[in-house]
Amino acid sequence: MKLFYLIIFFLIFLISGCMVVQPWERERLADPNMIFDENPIEKGIKEHYINIREGSEGGNGSQGGGCGCG
Amino acid sequence: MVHKEAVAAVGKKLLFLLLISMPAISYSQEELNNEIQVNFNSYFDNYHLTVFYPSINISKTLDANTSLNASYLVDAISSASMKMTFKVDGITSATPNKQGGADNTPDELRHQVGFGITRNISATSISVNGMYSIEHDYSSKTFASNLSIPFAKKNTIVQLGFTRNWDKVFPQNRFWTKDRNTTVLNLGLTQILSKSIITQLDFSFTNMDGYMLDGYQVVRIITGPLLQILEPVEPDKRIRRAAGIRTNFGISKSSTIQIGYRYYWDTWDINSHTIEGTYKTHLSDNLNLTLELRQYFQTKAYFFKPEYLVPETFMGVDSKLNSGYTTDFSIGINLKGDKSFNFPLLNSDKVTFMASLGVYHRHTDSPDWVIRLQDLYAILINFGFKFSI
Numbered sequence: 001m002k003l004f005y006l007i008i009f010f011l012i013f014l015i016s017g018c019m020v021v022q023p024w025e026r027e028r029l030a031d032p033n034m035i036f037d038e039n040p041i042e043k044g045i046k047e048h049y050i051n052i053r054e055g056s057e058g059g060n061g062s063q064g065g066g067c068g069c070g
Numbered sequence: 071m072v073h074k075e076a077v078a079a080v081g082k083k084l085l086f087l088l089l090i091s092m093p094a095i096s097y098s099q100e101e102l103n104n105e106i107q108v109n110f111n112s113y114f115d116n117y118h119l120t121v122f123y124p125s126i127n128i129s130k131t132l133d134a135n136t137s138l139n140a141s142y143l144v145d146a147i148s149s150a151s152m153k154m155t156f157k158v159d160g161i162t163s164a165t166p167n168k169q170g171g172a173d174n175t176p177d178e179l180r181h182q183v184g185f186g187i188t189r190n191i192s193a194t195s196i197s198v199n200g201m202y203s204i205e206h207d208y209s210s211k212t213f214a215s216n217l218s219i220p221f222a223k224k225n226t227i228v229q230l231g232f233t234r235n236w237d238k239v240f241p242q243n244r245f246w247t248k249d250r251n252t253t254v255l256n257l258g259l260t261q262i263l264s265k266s267i268i269t270q271l272d273f274s275f276t277n278m279d280g281y282m283l284d285g286y287q288v289v290r291i292i293t294g295p296l297l298q299i300l301e302p303v304e305p306d307k308r309i310r311r312a313a314g315i316r317t318n319f320g321i322s323k324s325s326t327i328q329i330g331y332r333y334y335w336d337t338w339d340i341n342s343h344t345i346e347g348t349y350k351t352h353l354s355d356n357l358n359l360t361l362e363l364r365q366y367f368q369t370k371a372y373f374f375k376p377e378y379l380v381p382e383t384f385m386g387v388d389s390k391l392n393s394g395y396t397t398d399f400s401i402g403i404n405l406k407g408d409k410s411f412n413f414p415l416l417n418s419d420k421v422t423f424m425a426s427l428g429v430y431h432r433h434t435d436s437p438d439w440v441i442r443l444q445d446l447y448a449i450l451i452n453f454g455f456k457f458s459i
Contacts, residue, residue: 004313004333020225021262028266028320033350033358036260036270036316036328039424041127041141042452045111046428049121050398053432053446055368055390056334056342058254058274058312 103137104130109424109454116447117438122146130459135190145180145205180205186214193220207285210237216256224262231256241285248281266320272332276310287439289385291378302385304373310336316346325351334368340391342368356406360426364398376436387439389446394434400450402426415455425453 021029028034037043051057106128113121125143132138186199194217201212214233221228235252253276260270283302291298316330328348335341349361370393373384407421415421428450437444 019264020222021265023223025265026262028323029262029268031320031326033326033352034268034318034320036268036318041107041109041125042424042426042454045109045123045125045452046450049113049430049448049450053390053430054342054366054396055338055340055371056310056312056332056336056344056366058276058310058334059272059314059332 104459106457106459107454108457109452111452112450114449114451115430116443116445117441120148137188139184139186139188139199141182141184143180143182145178145182147178147180178205180208184212193224194218207241208237208239210235212236226262227258227260229256229258229260231258237280239281239283239285244285250278250280250282253277263317267317269315269317272312272314272316274310274312276308278308278310279306281306282308283386284388287387289378289387291381293379298381300381300385302387303382304384304386305338308337310334314344325349338391339372340368340370342366356408358404358406360400360402360404362398362400362402364396366396366398368395369393370435389432389434389438392434392436394432394444396430396432398428398430400426400428402452420458422456423453424456427451 032038047057106126109125109127111121111123111125113119113123123143123145125141127139127141129137129139180203182201182203184199184201186197188195188197190196196218197216199212199214201210201214203210203212212233212235214231216229216231218227218229220226231254233252233254233256235250235254237250237252238247239250240247255275257273257275258271260268262268283304287302289300289302291300312332312334314330314332316328318326318328320326326349328346328350330344330346330348332344332346333342334344344364344366346362346364348363351359353359371386371391373382374386374388374391376392378385403425405416405423407416407418407423409417409419411417416423428448430446430448430450432446432448434444438446
């Protein structure tokens with residue numbers, strides 16, 4: 001577990017020193033394909049069926065409902 | 071001395087909270103817009119389960135900084151697992167089911183409605199959502215809020231999320247109603263790393279208490295000629311944590327690759343690793359292709375056993391508490407309409423057609439408690455339309 005915390009710390013440290021990309025330099029980043037969870041509705045539906053069948057969830061912010069006992 | 075150790079322990083917890091308070095939930099890069107999205111989703115598996123779940127979502131801007139959204143979804147489930155367990159419940163003299171499960175129709179319907187508002191205040195975005203879900207043996211109320219704050223010319227976005235669920239469980243083969251309450255805290259950080267790389271750190275903390283079982287499952291204990299049918303018993307508290315990172319690489323002007331990893335751990339001793347890869351490319355100005363591959367590994371809950379020889383304090387038979395792995399592959403397309411197309415609906419540039427086909431395989435290290443299979447194979451077929459209004 002300590003290793004895990006170290007990895008998180010390292011990642012935060014790593015990204016804290018990255019370059020600033022100016023707004024006019026973001027043509028690639030503005031592509032819809034670069035968006036995380038471009039379609040949150042589809043993502044929420046997928047997360048719902050996965051959460052019902054696996055023992056893990058979280059880390060994604062999507063919401064669902066129902067007992068999943070089907 | 072004891073006091074110093076206690077202070078040190080608290081200090082470690084504070085340090086950990088400080089570290090995790092920087093990372094995040096899903097990053098909403100989306101802009102406020104006016105649209106209607108209609109989806110038709112379906113699920114089929116070799117456990118004889120079939121689900122159809124159409125949904126409609128509407129978002130409408132009130133002004134330049136405010137947007138409302140509403141959604142409605144129906145789960146229509148045929149051959150739910152409870153249909154099989156009712157045969158078992160006959161042994162326990164449980165109340166016969168009159169609708170949804172024990173009879174041949176309509177098995178089970180779930181209705182879900184949701185409403186939300188998003189407000190941009192300067193560069194900060196705040197959203198509040200409410201949701202209600204009801205089926206014949208389960209209800210759920212959800213409140214969710216999210217705060218998104220950009221820094222460094224929007225190169226960095228910090229997100230904070232809070233979700234609370236109030237669920238009620240009232241299986242038709244039992245005589246009680248039980249509560250399940252869930253609180254979720256999401257923390258996130260999205261960071262632009264270069265002109266073509268963006269990354270996201272996510273952390274979620276979930277506190278669940280109450281009844282967390284599927285009310286239709288049973289534990290069978292065979293002792294010589296005697297067969298005992300008992301209700302599973304699980305701890306009524308569970309703390310779940312997940313931390314992940316995913317990074318999008320723009321590998322060319324038309325293609326991207328997203329790679330992600332998530333680690334999950336909880337107080338029931340389930341640990342899991344999830345690895346995901348997504349490839350997206352513009353095949354033309356109107357057509358987009360997405361390929362996704364996901365691999366998942368998990369350990370079992372500490373009280374889970376494939377078979378119980380004697381009644382125990384905690385007994386769980388649900389396959390999702392078992393150790394095993396899953397593989398998930400999907401292919402999808404997005405086709406943006408154009409006036410030059412000769413197809414109905416698609417001859418408008420305000421319409422986007424979406425379709426996907428997914429294959430899901432779950433392997434558990436011992437057979438499922440009722441189907442007695444170790445491998446679940448499922449196919450998911452989805453399609454939908456998005457209309458700009």
